[in-house]
Amino acid sequence: MSRRARAFGPGGGVRRRAAALGFAVLGGLAIACGAGDAAPRPAAPLSIRGGVVIEPPELTIGDTARVEIAVVTPPDHRLEPPATPEAAPGLWILAAELLPTEREAGRWVHRARFLVRARETGEFAWPAQTVWVEAPKGERISVSLAERPLRVVSVSREFPDRIEPFSWRGPREPGRARDFLLPAAFGAAAALAALALAALVRRARRAGRESEPGPVAAAPVSPAREAEEALEAAAARIDDDPVAAADAASAALRLFVLRHTGAPAHVSTTEELRAMAPPFLLARRWPELLGLLASLDAARFRAGALATASGREALRAELLSAEALVADTGPVQPR
Numbered sequence: 001m002s003r004r005a006r007a008f009g010p011g012g013g014v015r016r017r018a019a020a021l022g023f024a025v026l027g028g029l030a031i032a033c034g035a036g037d038a039a040p041r042p043a044a045p046l047s048i049r050g051g052v053v054i055e056p057p058e059l060t061i062g063d064t065a066r067v068e069i070a071v072v073t074p075p076d077h078r079l080e081p082p083a084t085p086e087a088a089p090g091l092w093i094l095a096a097e098l099l100p101t102e103r104e105a106g107r108w109v110h111r112a113r114f115l116v117r118a119r120e121t122g123e124f125a126w127p128a129q130t131v132w133v134e135a136p137k138g139e140r141i142s143v144s145l146a147e148r149p150l151r152v153v154s155v156s157r158e159f160p161d162r163i164e165p166f167s168w169r170g171p172r173e174p175g176r177a178r179d180f181l182l183p184a185a186f187g188a189a190a191a192l193a194a195l196a197l198a199a200l201v202r203r204a205r206r207a208g209r210e211s212e213p214g215p216v217a218a219a220p221v222s223p224a225r226e227a228e229e230a231l232e233a234a235a236a237r238i239d240d241d242p243v244a245a246a247d248a249a250s251a252a253l254r255l256f257v258l259r260h261t262g263a264p265a266h267v268s269t270t271e272e273l274r275a276m277a278p279p280f281l282l283a284r285r286w287p288e289l290l291g292l293l294a295s296l297d298a299a300r301f302r303a304g305a306l307a308t309a310s311g312r313e314a315l316r317a318e319l320l321s322a323e324a325l326v327a328d329t330g331p332v333q334p335r
Contacts, residue, residue: 048074048133049071050069050143050145051145051146052067052068052069052146053070054067054068054126055068058151059153060118062118063118064117065117066113067113067148070111071133076108076136077108077134078133079131080304081098084114088124092272093301094115094117096301099111110133112131119152121152123151124150124151124152125149127147128145130142130143131145223259224260227255235319238312238315238316242311243306245319250296253265253326257289270290288321289325
């Protein structure tokens, strides 16, 4: 019987199906081997994740720390400015900024940073929060950030291992205080002699300078005029960078309070200024000034507060009110 007859004869159908299956398997292997020379398959997309770091994680009263949020995304994603937490127990929130994106191969790292200062002792935590990432096609993706613990202590200089705010140290040995008196007396005498010599040298130099005519000193700029110029410069930046304009206006008002009254507004939060007694020279306008500082804080620290035209116009109106307040609190030199 010929080969063709055997294939189509009795039992030939089984052999034909087996042959077809074999050819199909061989064809699939050939295609798979050929695919190795083509472009590689795209890698699985990197999952979006984020975390919070506090440096340093342990503070003393009055110390500052940086709270940094980091979110890792695939390329071409954007991190929306995180909202400042409404409450951060144990801390004052002083500033917030969105850092430049670190663009690496296959991933982008987005960072935001908050500057905080410790205001009471205890075990606290930076609160859990949700940040938003915008995908290339406009989709908004939420990223949950877990809370981050921190500790605030008050360390005394005498006992670095203790956290009591006040402490004292007595002499360890009965004769220790007496042994210290003699070298202390010699040290005090040497210090007095050095001070007397320095005073004589300064007096001689002053006499020499007074005998020579010096340059005419320029008239000092009043705190009110300096604040007005800074506020005008800040208003000119609203359209280009409204957040920076709000920062500059807040700094100008705080510096004006320092120079006009001596109150340490340049290193105090708005909450701390509200808790202190109003300075005498600004007592009449103090509530209004605190309201302006609070409005500027809300514009600087709240995500998207200045993203709209209405928000920028509100900021412009607040700067005009600030200029009027400054002009009404003290003499202003003519331009």
